[in-house]
Amino acid sequence: MPASPVTYTFLGPAGTFTEAALLQVPDAAAAIRIPSSNVNTALDKVRDGSADAAMVPIENSVEGGVSATLDAIATGKELRILREALVPISFVLVARPGTRIEDIRRISTHSHAWAQCRLWADHNIPNAEYIPGSSTAAAAMGLLEGDVHYDAAICAPIVATEQPGLTVLAENIGDNPGAVTRFVLVGRPGELPEPTGSDKTTVVVPLPEDRPGALMEILDQFATRGVNLSRIESRPTGQYLGHYFFSIDADGHVADARMADALAGLHRISPATRFVGSYARADGHRTVVEPHTSDQAFRAAHAWVKDILSGASVVPEYTSKASPTA
Numbered sequence: 001m002p003a004s005p006v007t008y009t010f011l012g013p014a015g016t017f018t019e020a021a022l023l024q025v026p027d028a029a030a031a032i033r034i035p036s037s038n039v040n041t042a043l044d045k046v047r048d049g050s051a052d053a054a055m056v057p058i059e060n061s062v063e064g065g066v067s068a069t070l071d072a073i074a075t076g077k078e079l080r081i082l083r084e085a086l087v088p089i090s091f092v093l094v095a096r097p098g099t100r101i102e103d104i105r106r107i108s109t110h111s112h113a114w115a116q117c118r119l120w121a122d123h124n125i126p127n128a129e130y131i132p133g134s135s136t137a138a139a140a141m142g143l144l145e146g147d148v149h150y151d152a153a154i155c156a157p158i159v160a161t162e163q164p165g166l167t168v169l170a171e172n173i174g175d176n177p178g179a180v181t182r183f184v185l186v187g188r189p190g191e192l193p194e195p196t197g198s199d200k201t202t203v204v205v206p207l208p209e210d211r212p213g214a215l216m217e218i219l220d221q222f223a224t225r226g227v228n229l230s231r232i233e234s235r236p237t238g239q240y241l242g243h244y245f246f247s248i249d250a251d252g253h254v255a256d257a258r259m260a261d262a263l264a265g266l267h268r269i270s271p272a273t274r275f276v277g278s279y280a281r282a283d284g285h286r287t288v289v290e291p292h293t294s295d296q297a298f299r300a301a302h303a304w305v306k307d308i309l310s311g312a313s314v315v316p317e318y319t320s321k322a323s324p325t326a
């Protein structure tokens, strides 16, 4: 990324959970921040150079993967995930002053937010019709603009705090109190973030067709090299029925020998495999490395093969003692 000025875009407007994620990036508060109305627009701004990076949601602990993001980074001009951010999610119900819960006939919010408040809504506003919104904050701000056909919105508490024109009718209405959404900062290909020992690598692997055991082969590339997976999802490519790609997060950095070897294996099986990034984990968990999959073990193994090719003696001592023919 250029030194300065940095331009970030994010799923907006101000007050979204995505903006909260962006503000975790150390230089974001002082940078130029441009809201985008959806994930595709945000990523296109990165592709065409009008933004240096975009913060977008990728995974929710209740709802799972954010399809719009998974699909957008799997296709089109290549992008790279540069870092991740975790945001604890809690929702409030807001309306214009004077509205009572029993008055609500129509309610708007982002589809992921709605999915996380469904039980609460079933119990408390069972007859309210859901109107999809482009984000939680956009739904709330719509109430202030007046030109909307809904009476209430579900959004982050900060929107209600900063907008005196909104009344909070209910707090903590999420069905899962511990809900967390994972966001990623996406930029253009360039220098990779340094390995930290607590990293994640994201790849997109199109499933080879008409090949029995192809998925098993893909998983095996990670398993035999001791690489743990933290997320794997299949998504349709959109080309035709039955054509899928896998979006995978694996523990470790492409600079780690075992990860590089696993990715090379994926490329052999599925040459259209897309590397989406190696970046520091937000939770700081260190990658567990078995001794036989360490960088040192890979170096020793490669040196051994090199010796074989050069004609050097490569018989380990214990074999010569154990074998009567040695």
Ligand SMILES: O=C(O)C(=O)C[C@]1(C(=O)O)C=C[C@@H](O)C=C1
Pocket (backbone or CB within 6 Å): 011, 015, 016, 017, 018, 019, 057, 060, 066, 089, 110, 112, 113, 134, 135, 136, 137, 181
């Ligand atoms: O609408 C927002 O505030 C967003 O940042 C989007 C989003 C999402 O896509 O999941 C982010 C976190 C919440 O889970 C709900 C909505």
